[in-house]
Amino acid sequence: MRDFSTDHRWLSLNTATVRKQGDLTQIIEACVRHGIRAIDPWRDQVAAIGLDRAARAVRAAGMELSGYCRGGMFTSDAAHGLPQYSRPGSTASKDIAEARSQVGDAVADMMDYARDAQMPLAIEPLHPAYAADRACVNTTKQALDICDALDPKHTGALGVALDVYHIWWDPELLPQIERAGKDRLLAFHVCDWLVPTKDILNDRGMMGDGVIDIKRLRSAVEAQGFAGYSEIEIFSNDWWEKPIDEVLRTCIERHRSVV
Amino acid sequence: MRDFSTDHRWLSLNTATVRKQGDLTQIIEACVRHGIRAIDPWRDQVAAIGLDRAARAVRAAGMELSGYCRGGMFTSDAAHGLPQYSRPGSTASKDIAEARSQVGDAVADMMDYARDAQMPLAIEPLHPAYAADRACVNTTKQALDICDALDPKHTGALGVALDVYHIWWDPELLPQIERAGKDRLLAFHVCDWLVPTKDILNDRGMMGDGVIDIKRLRSAVEAQGFAGYSEIEIFSNDWWEKPIDEVLRTCIERHRSVV
Numbered sequence: 001m002r003d004f005s006t007d008h009r010w011l012s013l014n015t016a017t018v019r020k021q022g023d024l025t026q027i028i029e030a031c032v033r034h035g036i037r038a039i040d041p042w043r044d045q046v047a048a049i050g051l052d053r054a055a056r057a058v059r060a061a062g063m064e065l066s067g068y069c070r071g072g073m074f075t076s077d078a079a080h081g082l083p084q085y086s087r088p089g090s091t092a093s094k095d096i097a098e099a100r101s102q103v104g105d106a107v108a109d110m111m112d113y114a115r116d117a118q119m120p121l122a123i124e125p126l127h128p129a130y131a132a133d134r135a136c137v138n139t140t141k142q143a144l145d146i147c148d149a150l151d152p153k154h155t156g157a158l159g160v161a162l163d164v165y166h167i168w169w170d171p172e173l174l175p176q177i178e179r180a181g182k183d184r185l186l187a188f189h190v191c192d193w194l195v196p197t198k199d200i201l202n203d204r205g206m207m208g209d210g211v212i213d214i215k216r217l218r219s220a221v222e223a224q225g226f227a228g229y230s231e232i233e234i235f236s237n238d239w240w241e242k243p244i245d246e247v248l249r250t251c252i253e254r255h256r257s258v259v
Numbered sequence: 260m261r262d263f264s265t266d267h268r269w270l271s272l273n274t275a276t277v278r279k280q281g282d283l284t285q286i287i288e289a290c291v292r293h294g295i296r297a298i299d300p301w302r303d304q305v306a307a308i309g310l311d312r313a314a315r316a317v318r319a320a321g322m323e324l325s326g327y328c329r330g331g332m333f334t335s336d337a338a339h340g341l342p343q344y345s346r347p348g349s350t351a352s353k354d355i356a357e358a359r360s361q362v363g364d365a366v367a368d369m370m371d372y373a374r375d376a377q378m379p380l381a382i383e384p385l386h387p388a389y390a391a392d393r394a395c396v397n398t399t400k401q402a403l404d405i406c407d408a409l410d411p412k413h414t415g416a417l418g419v420a421l422d423v424y425h426i427w428w429d430p431e432l433l434p435q436i437e438r439a440g441k442d443r444l445l446a447f448h449v450c451d452w453l454v455p456t457k458d459i460l461n462d463r464g465m466m467g468d469g470v471i472d473i474k475r476l477r478s479a480v481e482a483q484g485f486a487g488y489s490e491i492e493i494f495s496n497d498w499w500e501k502p503i504d505e506v507l508r509t510c511i512e513r514h515r516s517v518v
Contacts, residue, residue: 094470094471094472095472096427096428096472100430127387127388128386128387128388128428128429129386129387129388129456129459131427131428132428132452132454132456132469132470133454133455136428138428138429138430139430141430142430168355168390169355169387169390169391169395169397170387170397171359171397171398171400171401193391195391195392196392197388197391197459200388200456200459210391211353211391212353213353213354213355
């Protein structure tokens with residue numbers, strides 16, 4: 001297991017963590033100030049400043065990308081002309097098995113595009129609390145089943161993004177991380193699960209403030225050979241209220257002490 | 260699958276559903292008014308009026324019990340002198356695997372007592388959103404694994420209580436219901452998952468107001484031979500505000516139309 005206690009070279013910032021404190025250019029400038037050398041931007045943040053300007057800012061700062069968020073919403077009207085399976089009070093379907101099947105089909109479609117762009121796709125299982133309205137891939141096993149079905153030869157084109165917030169509770173987690181192995185482990189995201197959780201979407205915790213044994217999970221992915229960034233992604237009404245430098249200083253300190 | 264559309268003989272009321280509208284005596288009187296013939300009371304409601312009075316009220320009304328809620332809290336100080344594994348900010352452990360092991364041991368202890376009292380024990384897996392502070396048995400598979408370990412001969416002493424709110428998202432659910440079989444299926448609880456869910460504990464929905472395909476899940480347990488009550492358990496700040504007769508009328512109507 002890598003020693004994170006002496007520096008933060010393996011810290012990446014998912015830019016949603018500070019999305020209310022500035023635009024992507026300002027976030028990149030703040031990362032440079034704090035010696036953070038990788039980010040994972042969101043498409044809406046890139047669109048807000050324009051793709052060219054975003055690409056120039058990343059290159060000028062010499063930054064790496066640990067990811068690019070995100071595709072999905074496959075079961076909504078917009079994606080496939082199909083009703084969102086979970087929209088209550090409408091005539092939409094409640095068939096979650098069918099929704100999951102649609103998602104598998106959509107990932108298969110997306111792989112063709114991603115392969116041409118030489119971009120590996122990572123499926124991120126989201127916490128079961130989001131099964132109704134955000135994602136119907138809710139466990140690491142489900143995500144890996146899709147990988148095995150669509151990329152049986154382990155070409156590197158498809159894998160998983162594991163976020164401790166979504167997976168820490170799963171009794172099948174450790175064997176599934178072993179099953180994943182190095183080539184399917186494309187990203188590792190950290191934050192924490194607070195008690196109480198006041199808002200299931202936007203009350204995630206800073207690492208160390210909650211109940212997740214983050215070091216144990218990092219140890220499990222590193223035992224498979226994962227050697228990428230530990231990406232901090234915190235959706236939090238509390239942390240969005242704080243100055244960006246305070247957030248980044250705290251991220252760095254916690255990365256060294258509890259991640 | 261039984262036809263529920265013409266009457267509500269298989270409706271049981273979990274009395275937490277109307278716990279703010281009256282004490283257990285008043286709840287039983289309301290059930291009698293609405294022809295509800297079974298309840299599942301909570302220990303605190305029984306304690307509030309006294310066990311003798313509660314027992315007399317149930318017998319006088321000719322009611323059946325579909326359950327009695329609840330034991331648990333095995334990892335807290337009170338139960339075993341052990342720290343609650345999930346208490347954040349304290350020195351408590353974050354080892355969820357150890358907490359799960361403690362729960363298995365505690366259920367084993369409880370079985371001796373329950374056997375003497377001729378009371379079957381039902382393990383209710385709770386939604387993964389509660390893994391930090393309410394229950395670390397979070398899937399039907401986990402609950403059945405405990406049953407198989409502690410009651411390998413299927414004596415009827417141990418089984419599961421399945422609540423659609425907790426299990427509807429689980430991609431492994433249908434095979435696990437098959438695995439359970441009739442003798443492990445001790446209770447079936449219904450409510451609904453609202454979108455959005457404003458509060459993960461106390462914003463459960465009335466059947467039909469959310470995204471759960473309740474009939475499909477009832478069909479799955481009945482395919483295994485389950486022939487017990489369909490127990491309505493709704494923790495809801497909204498429904499607790501309404502008059503008890505309105506709540507029970509709605510429960511009966513939805514039991515007939517969407518359960």
